[in-house]
Amino acid sequence: MKINFSCNAQDFDNDYKDILRAFYPHIILDDDGELLSLELKEIEENIFDCLIKCNNSKVFRRFSLDNFFLVDKDSQYYEIKRNAQIKRHSKAMLYEFLTDLTARTLPYGSLTGIRPTKLYHETLSKGVDADDYFLNKLKVSQGKVDLIRNICNNQADSYFVKADEVDVFVNIPICVSRCSYCSFISAELKRIKQFVTPYCDILIDELRCTKKIIDKMGLKVSSVYIGGGTPTSLDDINFERIIRESKFDCNEYTVEAGRPDTITKSKLDIMSKYGVTRISVNPQTFNQKTLDLIGRSHTIDEIYAVYKMARGYDFDINMDLIAMLPNENFEDFRHSVDCAIALDPENITVHTLALKKGSALKVGGYDNSSFDLANSMVDYARSAVENSGYLPYYMYKQKYMSGNLENVGYCKKNKACIYNIHIMEEVSSIIANGAGGISKRIFDGDRLERLANPKGLDVYLQRRDKMLEDKEKFFS
Helix, strand or coil: CEEEEEECCHHHHHHHHHHHHHHCCCCEECCCCEEEEEEEEEEECCEEEEEEEECCEEEEEEEECCCCCCCCCCCCCHHHHHHHHHHHHHHHHHHHHHHHHHCCCCCCCCCCCCCHHHHHHHHHHCCCCHHHHHHHHCCCCHHHHHHHHHHHHHCHHHHCCCCCEEEEEEEECEECCCCCCCCCCCEEHHHHHHHHHHHHHHHHHHHHHHHHHHHHHCCEEEEEEEEECCHHHCCHHHHHHHHHHCCCCCCEEEEEEECHHHCCHHHHHHHHHCCCCEEEECCECCCHHHHHHHCCCCCHHHHHHHHHHHCCCCCEEEEEEEECCCCCCHHHHHHHHHHHHHHCCCEEEEEECECCCCCHHHHCCCCCCCHHHHHHHHHHHHHHHHHCCCEEEEEECCCCEHHHCCEEEEECCCCCCHHHHHHHHCCCEEEEECCCCEEEEEECCCEEEEEECCCCHHHHHHCHHHHHHHHHHHCC
């Protein structure tokens, strides 16, 4: 199916197209095909007309910004906030039109951004009834509004961050093999073995630069998170070098160990030695047929064996599951959820499959667009884990996600991952280390700036001096 979409508000074009793709997962946006157009006009200050047409159907709406989410006109943020509000309102108009056209609704209504909870927090901070705004203006379903509200409430102890606090991220973009759903900038170990030690050498230089910045600015570290890739893909010598260098004076130190086939007793010993507090043992599924299909080179028995071994240490453990994996039906996914709950980890994270560019599933044409199946899987997971005593504490959305749904992290009481909350709500500055890492700095007045490290291993290795210089300037 092809849709030719045109609009006169080019700054918002990508956001409009995200709504279109949510309604029509298989469309190709092209110059040919059905013509759908949107015209946005400001007729008075902060009063807008929105005209949407598709062949014989059209709708006209007028909306006012009502000073909502606007800051003082003299502020440098005024235009940014104003444009965000214009975009939000006009997206809602397009959503209503497509709902009438298709007789379908989406669980998150007109919301396409990856951080619904951040917007909910912002709405509350303006003294606005957030539930009413999400339900009646953004058209978010009651069930998702309840979920968003619960998450925001459960974040209360970690949401407010002091100005002198910072989080540290360390990226190991290396895996033993590539899963078919993966689109991360991550290299297979067998292809880049000769670069592993040089990569760790420069990563250690960068971590030492980070420590100098933290000391110079008098910062306190809230949490450390080592992700990837799969950090435990490294050999023991390089793994220990990175774990040792990534140790900071903080209460939360996470290593996303991830794949059971890379977690050994020696690596658990190393993590315990240097004070790691939290790890992941990620099955993704408890169905062997699916593991084989998606390229996870381990067995179900290995998941249980590694989990049991990790339980011999003083780690909080997270387990990831993915809804809508290839060839899985509702019963397959329910089995995985039930198995994870039975193991009783501190955290369970339920992802909804997102078909991203670069993943083998996307290239192979896998269809993850069954709204009903995706919803039934995610609804079951939410009910089952919450009834087992877990609380939803962070969420994020991605493009091309099954059913236009979400990823949600659940935790036992007092077992939330601080880093996950901080990065998703963008309330804390983050000093990122490693290829592909993105540092974020929060300034007074709600301004956020980013500094991206080189993505590829080869470029990262070549740009050591410039990268360290840029980092020191960014945090000076």
